[in-house]
Each structure stands twice: as C-alpha cells, then as structure tokens.
Amino acid sequence: xxxxxxxxxxxxxxxxxxxxxxxxxxxxxxxxxxxxxxxxxxxxxxxxxxxxxxxxxxxxxxxxxxxxxxxxxxxxxxxxxxxxxxxxxxxxxxxxxxxxxxxxxxxxxxxxxxxxxxxxxxxxxxxxxxxxxxxxxxxxxxxxxxxxxxxxxxxxxxxxxxxxxxxxxxxxxxxxxxxxxxxxxxxxxxxxxxxxxxxxxxxxxxxxxxxxxxxxxxxxxxxxxxxxxxxxxxxxxxxxxxxxxxxxxxxxxxxxxxxxxxxxxxxxxxxxxxxxxxxxxxxxxxxxxxxxxxxxxxxxxxxxxxxxxxxxxxxxxxxxxxxxxxxxxxxxxxxxxxxxxxxxxxxxxxxxxxxxxxxxxxxxxxxxxxxxxxxxxxxxxxxxxxxxxxxxxxxxxxxxxxxxxxxxxxxxxxxxxxxxxxxxxxxxxxxxxxxxxxxxxxxxxxxxxxxxxxxxxxxxxxxxxxxxxxxxxxxxxxxxxxxxxxxxxxxxxxxxxxxxxxxxxxxxxxxxxxxxxxxxxxxxxxx
Amino acid sequence: xxxxxxxxxxxxxxxxxxxxxxxxxxxxxxxxxxxxxxxxxxxxxxxxxxxxxxxxxxxxxxxxxxxxxxxxxxxxxxxxxxxxxxxxxxxxxxxxxxxxxxxxxxxxxxxxxxxxxxxxxxxxxxxxxxxxxxxxxxxxxxxxxxxxxxxxxxxxxxxxxxxxxxxxxxxxxxxxxxxxxxxxxxxxxxxxxxxxxxxxxxxxxxxxxxxxxxxxxxxxxxxxxxxxxxxxxxxxxxxxxxxxxxxxxxxxxxxxxxxxxxxxxxxxxxxxxxxxxxxxxxxxxxxxxxxxxxxxxxxx
Ligand code: SF4
Ligand code: SF4
Numbered sequence: 001x002x003x004x005x006x007x008x009x010x011x012x013x014x015x016x017x018x019x020x021x022x023x024x025x026x027x028x029x030x031x032x033x034x035x036x037x038x039x040x041x042x043x044x045x046x047x048x049x050x051x052x053x054x055x056x057x058x059x060x061x062x063x064x065x066x067x068x069x070x071x072x073x074x075x076x077x078x079x080x081x082x083x084x085x086x087x088x089x090x091x092x093x094x095x096x097x098x099x100x101x102x103x104x105x106x107x108x109x110x111x112x113x114x115x116x117x118x119x120x121x122x123x124x125x126x127x128x129x130x131x132x133x134x135x136x137x138x139x140x141x142x143x144x145x146x147x148x149x150x151x152x153x154x155x156x157x158x159x160x161x162x163x164x165x166x167x168x169x170x171x172x173x174x175x176x177x178x179x180x181x182x183x184x185x186x187x188x189x190x191x192x193x194x195x196x197x198x199x200x201x202x203x204x205x206x207x208x209x210x211x212x213x214x215x216x217x218x219x220x221x222x223x224x225x226x227x228x229x230x231x232x233x234x235x236x237x238x239x240x241x242x243x244x245x246x247x248x249x250x251x252x253x254x255x256x257x258x259x260x261x262x263x264x265x266x267x268x269x270x271x272x273x274x275x276x277x278x279x280x281x282x283x284x285x286x287x288x289x290x291x292x293x294x295x296x297x298x299x300x301x302x303x304x305x306x307x308x309x310x311x312x313x314x315x316x317x318x319x320x321x322x323x324x325x326x327x328x329x330x331x332x333x334x335x336x337x338x339x340x341x342x343x344x345x346x347x348x349x350x351x352x353x354x355x356x357x358x359x360x361x362x363x364x365x366x367x368x369x370x371x372x373x374x375x376x377x378x379x380x381x382x383x384x385x386x387x388x389x390x391x392x393x394x395x396x397x398x399x400x401x402x403x404x405x406x407x408x409x410x411x412x413x414x415x416x417x418x419x420x421x422x423x424x425x426x427x428x429x430x431x432x433x434x435x436x437x438x439x440x441x442x443x444x445x446x447x448x449x450x451x452x453x454x455x456x457x458x459x460x461x462x463x464x465x466x467x468x469x470x471x472x473x474x475x476x477x478x479x480x481x482x483x484x485x486x487x488x489x490x491x492x493x494x495x496x497x498x499x500x501x502x503x504x505x506x507x508x509x510x511x512x513x514x515x516x517x518x519x520x521x522x523x524x525x526x527x
Numbered sequence: 528x529x530x531x532x533x534x535x536x537x538x539x540x541x542x543x544x545x546x547x548x549x550x551x552x553x554x555x556x557x558x559x560x561x562x563x564x565x566x567x568x569x570x571x572x573x574x575x576x577x578x579x580x581x582x583x584x585x586x587x588x589x590x591x592x593x594x595x596x597x598x599x600x601x602x603x604x605x606x607x608x609x610x611x612x613x614x615x616x617x618x619x620x621x622x623x624x625x626x627x628x629x630x631x632x633x634x635x636x637x638x639x640x641x642x643x644x645x646x647x648x649x650x651x652x653x654x655x656x657x658x659x660x661x662x663x664x665x666x667x668x669x670x671x672x673x674x675x676x677x678x679x680x681x682x683x684x685x686x687x688x689x690x691x692x693x694x695x696x697x698x699x700x701x702x703x704x705x706x707x708x709x710x711x712x713x714x715x716x717x718x719x720x721x722x723x724x725x726x727x728x729x730x731x732x733x734x735x736x737x738x739x740x741x742x743x744x745x746x747x748x749x750x751x752x753x754x755x756x757x758x759x760x761x762x763x764x765x766x767x768x769x770x771x772x773x774x775x776x777x778x779x780x781x782x783x784x785x786x787x788x789x790x791x792x793x794x795x796x797x798x799x800x801x802x803x804x805x806x807x808x809x810x811x812x813x814x815x816x817x818x819x820x821x822x823x824x825x826x827x
Contacts, residue, residue: 174752203703206746207779228707229709229803290534
C-alpha cells in the first residue's frame with residue numbers, strides 16, 4: 001500500500017489530473033515543460049523503467065498531438081501512463097534519452113511517424129523511414145491515408161564512424177547469408193576484433209500500427225497475430241489484454257488457463273529453437289539438427305492440439321476461440337516431458353564439449369548495469385542478474401491465479417549464461433503447463449466473454465512475457481468503438497540496443513553467436 | 528562422442544516423403560472445401576466473415592457461385608465458425624501451390640441450377656482491395672526511376688528448367704514477412720524434411736542461386752534490396768512466392784508500406800499459399816512445382 005501511496009503522491013505533485021483505477025495503469029497528464037523533470041523524479045523516486053514511449057494524433061483541430069510515456073513501476077504490479085499534450089504550433093519536447101537511454105529509438109520513430117521532434121536527442125537519423133515515403137510525410141498522422149503509395153527514394157543512413165589505422169568497416173545485410181530476417185549492420189573491426197556495431201532496421205516495416213486504425217478488435221487481431229510468427233501468442237495476448245483492459249472485462253477462468261498453456265507452449269518451442277540456433281552459431285551441427293527435431297515435434301504438438309504450428313487463431317479478445325478438451329491436454333502434457341528429457345541429453349553433449357565451452361563462455365558480456373540502464377528484458381536480462389519477468393511483476397490471466405513459480409536468474413552475463421538461462425526456464429514452463437491443465441475447471445463454463453461496446457475514447461494497456469521478454473500493447477478507441485491508436489513495443493525493440501554493448505572486444509565470428517544468443521526478431525521491431 | 532551417436536541412433540529415421548507428411552505436421556487449415564454443399568443456403572455469412580476477401584460470390588444466370596482464393600486466405604477459420612450449416616471445412620494438407628497461369632481462385636460451391644433461392648449479399652461485403660489506388664510504377668523515384676516495376680516476366684524454356692537437373696539452389700529473401708514463413712523454411716533444413724537430400728539447398732549469395740524464395744509482401748523499405756538481389760541472380764531465375772504475404776500481400780494488402788505481393792515487383796514463378804505454408808507444402812512446391820513447370824514448358 002505504501003508504494004501505492006507513493007505513486008499517488010507522485011501523481012498529485014506532477015500531473016494536471018490523474019486517475020487511479022483498479023486493474024488499470026495509473027494515468028496522469030503532465031505539462032510538456034515538466035515532463036522531463038517529472039520522469040526524472042519517477043526514475044529516482046519510484047525506480048521507474050521506461051516501457052513504452054509513443055505519440056498519439058487525435059485528429060482534431062486543437063491539441064492534436066500528445067506524447068505517451070508508459071513506465072513500469074517495479075514496486076507495484078501496475079504501470080504508469082503519462083500523457084503530455086503538445087502545443088499545435090510547436091511539436092517538440094525535450095529528449096528523454098539522457099534519462100532513459102532506450103528512449104532513443106522511439107524518439108527517432110516518433111519523428112518519422114508523427115513529425116514530433118525531440119530536442120537535443122543524440123541520434124537524429126530516421127528509424128523506420130528507409131525510403132518508403134518522403135521525409136515530410138508522417139504516416140501515423142490522421143490525415144495520411146494508410147492505403148496510398150508514396151514515392152520511394154533510396155536512403156543511405158550515415159553510420160557511426162570509427163576511424164584510425166587498421167580500422168575497417170564490414171557492412172552486412174539487409175539480405176543475410178542464411179534464412180534470417182533483414183537488418184543492416186555496419187560492423188567496425190580492427191583486425192579480428194569488433195569495435196562497434198551499428199544496426200539498422202525497418203526493412204520489414206508493414207505499417208501494422210496504421211493498418212489497425214479504424215478496425216474493430218477482431219479485425220486488428222489478425223494483424224497482431226501476424227506481427228511476428230514466433231511471438232504470435234504473446235503479441236496476440238498483449239493485444240487482447242489491452243482490449244479487455246479498455247472494455248473493463250476479465251476473461252473466464254478456463255480461457256485464462258488455456259492462455260497460460262498457449263503462452264508456455266510458445267516459450268517452449270522458442271527456447272528449444274534458440275538452443276539450436278546458438279549451437280548453429282558455432283557450427284555444432286549435431287546439436288542444431290537435434291534441436292530442430294525437437295522444435296519440429298513441439299510445433300507438431302501445437303498443430304495437433306491447437307490447430308496451428310504457431311498457435312494462431314486461438315486467442316481472441318475476451319477469451320479463447322476453442323481448445324481441445326481436458327483429456328487431450330493431459331495427453332499433451334505427457335508428450336512434452338520426454339521431449340524435454342531428450343533436450344537435456346542433447347544439451348549435455350553440447351555443454352561437455354570443450355569447443356562449445358570455449359566459444360560461449362566470456363563471449364558477449366552483457367553487464368548487469370548495461371542491462372539495467374538500457375532497460376533490457378526477458379531471458380537476456382535475467383541471464384545478467386536482472387530479475388524481471390512480466391509473468392511475476394505484472395501477472396495477467398492464469399498467472400494471477402496459478403501458484404507461485406520461480407523465475408531463475410544467472411550472473412555470468414555471457415552467451416553461455418543466456419544459453420543456460422533458456423534451459424533453466426524450461427522446467428518452470430513445464431510446471432506451469434501442468435499446473436494450468438490440472439486447474440482447468442471441468443464444468444462447462446464459457447471460454448470467451450463477450451466484448452461489450454467499448455466506450456468512446458477509452459484506452460487499454462496489456463503486457464505479456466514472450467520468449468524474448470516483455471511485449472506491450474497500448475490501444476485507444478475512437479467514438480465508434482474502433483481502434484484509434486494501436487501502439488506496440490516488443491521485447492526485441494527493447495533488447496536490440498543491448499547487443500551493440502556486448503560485442504566490443506569480441507572477435508568478428510562471434511557476432512552471429514552473440515546475436516543468436518539474444519535471438520531477437522526483426523519483424524517485431526519493424527512492425 | 529558415443530553419446531552423440533547414441534542420441535542420433537535413438538532419434539531414428541524421421542524424414543518424411545515430400546508429398547506425404549502426417550496430418551499432424553500440418554496446420555489445421557489447408558484448402559477450404561465445401562464438404563456439405565447440399566446444406567448451403569447461399570446466405571453468404573462466410574463471405575462477410577472473411578477479413579481478407581478470400582471468399583467471394585459471383586452471381587450467374589441461375590444461381591450463385593462461391594469462389595475461394597487460396598493465395599489470400601490466411602486460415603483464420605472465421606468463415607467456418609460463421610457458417611451455421613457446417614458446410615465448410617478445411618482439408619488439412621490439401622493446399623497446393625499455384626503455377627503461372629493458374630487462376631488464383633477456385634470454385635468452392637456452385638449453387639447455380641440448384642434451384643436454391645439465395646439471399647442477395649450486400650455489396651459491402653465484397654469490397655475491392657483497398658490497394659486499388661496504388662500503382663507501383665508511379666511511386667519509385669531516385670535511383671530507380673528508369674526501372675519499370677514489375678520487372679518483366681521472363682519466359683521459361685524447358686531447357687532452362689532442365690538445366691537445373693534436380694538441383695535447385697535457392698536464395699532466401701525476407702522482404703517484410705512476419706518470420707512465420709521463414710521459420711517454416713528453416714524447418715526444411717531439419718531432419719524431418721531434409722531438403723538437401725532432394726538436391727535443394729539454400730545458398731548464401733544470389734549469385735549462386737537458381738531461385739529466390741521470397742517471403743513477405745515486399746515492404747517498400749526493402750525495394751532496393753529486392754531489386755538488387757533479383758538482378759544479381761543469374762538467369763534462368765525462378766521466384767517462389769512463399770506465403771500469402773508474398774502471394775497477394777496477405778493481411779497487409781493495401782498498406783502504404785508494402786507492395787501487394789511479390790508479383791508487383793518481380794515476376795513470380797510459383798506461388799505457395801498459406802499463412803504460413805507448412806514445411807511440407809513448401810517442399811512439395813519446390814519439388815513437384817518444378818516438375819509441373821517443366822511439363823508446362825514442354826507443352827508450349
Ligand atoms: S479461413 Fe480463409 S477464407 Fe475463411 S475467413 Fe479466414 S481468410 Fe477468409
Ligand atoms: S504469409 Fe503469414 S506467416 Fe507468412 S509472412 Fe505473411 S503473415 Fe507471416
């Protein structure tokens with residue numbers, strides 16, 4: 001309660017007005033000129049972490065734009081949303097990057113998409129705009145049609161330059177050598193040693209946030225599902241949580257448990273995939289191939305029991321669409337245990353191999369302070385000793401009702417730690433699936449609540465833990481119950497900036513390995 | 528070392544034959560079929576339920592015809608849920624690839640001559656694609672201004688395909704996919720599918736490739752990369768559009784940030800519908816599709 005009072009005290013000092021409601025993020029409006037100081041005090045007093053920074057266009061004549069900051073207040077299980085109206089004649093604000101280094105990307109993105117500029121921001125390069133539209137056009141503004149084609153120009157972004165004798169730059173991508181998503185890297189090396197890395201994204205930008213505008217929740221659901229293949233459940237779940245949050249409903253217990261099962265199944269196949277991918281990073285074909293076998297078997301289980309290899313089409317706003325029944329689910333649990341046992345024996349081979357140890361240990365160190373400062377999330381942050389997990393910190397759905405579970409952390413901070421982190425999490429995942437299946441109510445109760453007509457102007461926020469970390473969604477509705485703003489911030493978006501901090505001093509061939517130990521998606525960053 | 532061998536031996540022989548993977552390897556959706564056409568009363572709720580206009584209705588002289596566009600269907604099963612008469616069902620593993628010249632729609636239900644009176648469907652359900660006002664040619668400037676998109680179609684000759692001699696080297700090109708399709712392509716390299724035994728390989732450079740496997744609708748941000756990869760691929764270059772996004776733009780069709788499918792930019796040889804197509808579907812298209820392509824070329 002004291003933390004609660006602290007937040008309330010904080011809000012009463014800094015905001016023009018504020019709302020505190022049960023089961024919703026705290027909300028306050030702050031004047032633009034006080035925003036920086038307000039956040040500074042939130043950081044120092046409440047220990048806030050920047051979860052999401054985005055903007056809104058209300059599409060009206062006056063007070064059209066506002067800035068939206070969503071903070072995670074670790075001491076409470078709630079988030080804090082701060083909205084800052086911007087004056088129409090001066091769409092600028094003081095850059096938040098000095099306060100929260102991970103604000104740099106969203107600031108660049110807000111500049112591209114809304115034309116709202118952060119003053120004194122250290123990096124002014126475009127982030128999403130890679131030539132798909134002209135510089136003076138801002139796609140997320142309301143007067144821009146989502147369905148127009150704009151002239152394409154070739155944009156070559158300046159990169160961080162490192163100069164000196166023997167320093168060379170290795171450009172990589174956006175088309176990579178393997179079956180990988182597109183990203184462009186400029187890697188500066190001296191000899192074989194990495195000096196710095198500049199990563200550029202948005203080659204997968206599909207305009208999802210804009211396309212969702214004007215749709216009803218069911219229409220936009222398809223977009224949320226298809227934002228990223230391997231985070232499909234998590235993104236959909238965040239989306240649905242946000243819609244349910246806005247509508248003020250909660251899902252029936254059966255749906256809440258099934259959602260846990262889905263989320264954990266997704267985590268399981270992702271973790272197995274990551275383990276295989278890390279082994280692929282050092283060319284250890286045996287482990288890679290065996291990992292792919294297990295991943296395939298897990299995906300077949302997904303398809304067999306839930307109808308889709310990526311578990312799409314199950315989660316819907318209000319609950320779930322269908323599920324196979326309790327007996328099949330028990331059967332599924334029995335299938336999972338042997339797969340995990342096989343995984344253990346494969347991993348034992350990997351870990352016992354001296355080359356494997358040599359390549360993974362002390363490679364790509366993500367220091368705890370970097371992980372904290374840059375707001376890292378997910379297994380990557382947990383492998384650096386940061387205990388952060390949305391399932392515990394902000395429990396949702398079945399995680400609220402299921403008995404407590406451990407969130408392991410590690411302290412070695414290297415690739416090996418991230419490799420082992422995934423292994424450490426798998427027992428928790430299995431236990432959660434088992435517990436969720438056991439707790440499923442037998443009585444036939446509804447599996448989805450109906451979404452009532454959503455009140456004009458309401459908004460909601462949802463956050464879930466994907467296999468990569470915290471995925472957040474903010475949704476605001478217009479007067480007709482249609483989506484007015486759909487903003488997504490995924491774990492990959494938060495964790496990508498961590499990678500450049502880990503590569504310096506490593507050798508160039510270790511870069512793919514380090515990259516794979518984070519195993520982030522590009523589609524999630526680019527949207 | 529022995530441990531490796533033991534694990535390898537214990538995992539047994541996993542690889543399936545390209546055309547016959549067990550049903551549980553597939554998504555519940557495959558090809559939409561009217562399993563109980565006689566129950567259909569032509570109410571058209573399925574058409575209205577479809578979020579991507581993959582179902583449409585054509586009124587003929589004496590009845591109506593339901594058409595299904597596999598290249599657009601994202602398998603959301605909403606049409607099936609909407610149908611009160613349980614007419615529709617997905618037949619898993621029935622989805623097929625589309626060769627050049629195949630119509631991108633198939634007749635799902637023919638209610639003509641059935642004497643069935645049909646409720647007219649309001650036109651609102653049959654919206655044309657929102658991307659209509661996009662023309663890919665007007666929108667390219669700087670550096671690419673002299674290039675006309677889509678790039679011209681190259682006619683394939685038997686010799687071109689025969690030259691591959693069952694050895695197809697593909698360059699993967701992710702141009703805006705959600706990585707669902709990419710993951711399924713990675714799965715192809717695993718022991719369950721093992722493309723390499725069939726002479727198919729994914730190579731690191733377009734210069735080594737016979738074919739591009741394209742996933743995603745081609746985002747406008749990656750036009751330059753697409754163009755350069757395509758032109759770097761030696762002829763005869765085939766293009767496989769993997770997934771609905773690449774076939775038609777899929778769920779992203781009409782967005783300001785994408786082209787509506789690969790065919791708006793490069794000539795597409797074979798389309799592989801599905802969201803995502805399962806590894807089995809992709810494998811089938813890479814092997815069978817190529818054979819059928821050769822037959823078509825032989826005929827011409
Ligand atoms: S399953 Fe396919 S045809 Fe049916 S509603 Fe969904 S997209 Fe349309
Ligand atoms: S077709 Fe579906 S799975 Fe494939 S890239 Fe597009 S949205 Fe993703």
